[in-house]
Amino acid sequence: MFDLNKEWCVSFAGCGFMGIYYVGAASCVSERLPRFFQQAARIYGASAGSLMSTILTIGVPLVVSTDESFVVE
Numbered sequence: 001m002f003d004l005n006k007e008w009c010v011s012f013a014g015c016g017f018m019g020i021y022y023v024g025a026a027s028c029v030s031e032r033l034p035r036f037f038q039q040a041a042r043i044y045g046a047s048a049g050s051l052m053s054t055i056l057t058i059g060v061p062l063v064v065s066t067d068e069s070f071v072v073e
Contacts, residue, residue: 008040009040009043009044011045011049012043012045012048012049012050012052014045014048014049014050015048016047018049019051023062026052026062043057
């Protein structure tokens, strides 16, 4: 069982077509257990996973990350 009293890290693998899956999975986890990402010691990712880890780390709302007009300046 996952122990929330210990330190944990989150890692997203690299794979281009998994990017939209990561958005859906992260959205579901964020709704049900917001502290899972907020209190993670580290969030890692490679390729599409690095985009997801960046979005979660800087706090961009997940719905905004799928918007075509989303631009980081």
